[in-house]
Amino acid sequence: AEAGTVLPMLRTAEELRAEEHYREVLAEMPLVEITKIGDSEPEPLPSGGGNPLSGLRALGMGHVIAGAGVGRALALHGADVLNLWRPDELEHDVTYLSANVGVRSATVDPHRDGGRIGALLAGADVFFANRRPGYLARIGLSAEEAAAIRPGIVHATASLNGERGPWAGRVGFDQTAGSLVGMMHLEGGERGPALPPILVVNDYIVSWLLTAGIVAALIRRAERGGSYRVHVSLTRAALWILSLGVFDPGYAREIAGTGEPHAYLDPETFTADTPLGRYQGVTEQVLMSATPGRYPFALVPRGSCRPEWTVDPARTGRPGG
Structure with missing residues (x-):
């Protein structure tokens, strides 16, 4: 842990509940x-926009699923989403x-282009x-530094x-997170710990929970003003799933797979030229x-967009125009 290496211990739910971090933090965490x-x-x-979040802008440094999926969810409902990637x-x-999907993508070096990120x-x-x-x-x-740059920011x-x-x-x-809370033990049973068939335990759920928190904070900002920090823990979300x-x-x-009520369903898909x-x-x-x-577009190559905001008439009079 001190070396920053990803190496979780495969715990049972009972073993996690005996840990200090569970008792002091996770058990009481919203x-x-x-x-x-x-x-x-x-x-x-x-x-006046076509979707509930039309006219809003979301700047991201999300990756893999839990972070990047926030951008996808916001873009679906109309936000202009720009995700930043480091050059390497x-x-x-x-x-x-x-x-x-639906997210613009730019490459910015935070150590050399901090001013550009601040402007965004x-x-x-x-x-x-x-x-x-x-x-x-x-x-x-x-969160505090972002709020100083942009009072009214929702930092998630x-x-x-x-x-x-x-x-x-x-x-x-x-x-x-799944390993820490006992999901792998539950999946494997007497055979020993095992990954579930879907492999991904809660990444998309975390991104949707975080998006719901962002929307709630935007509503609070609209009614009362203020800058807000929104946070979701993967381990806490995994505990909620088990609950x-x-x-x-x-x-x-x-x-x-037996009969219509328990049949395996193929996911609904869409196709697009990109x-x-x-x-x-x-x-x-x-x-x-x-x-x-609806998405403004399907996909763009990673890092292919300019690090700038699009012009949107719905933003007249708002910070950053």
């Missing part, structure tokens, strides 16, 4: 944390192509990221174990009747 961190004037949500940053194609932040409504503990503070983008982050307590500095990702109930493994194996070629990806699998959402 599923979505929303904290007011500064004052600013109320900013009504833009009106690695991203697996399979996660980029899935989590960055000054024109944003939302900042989102899922980075190692302490990284945002090292480049001047902690995902972490492994939360932002305080004995495990706050530990790094990890989706399956790390919803667990099927007996024998029953699940026996009933899965600069990367013909693309087929999954939809959100849920259709909202009043606000179904």
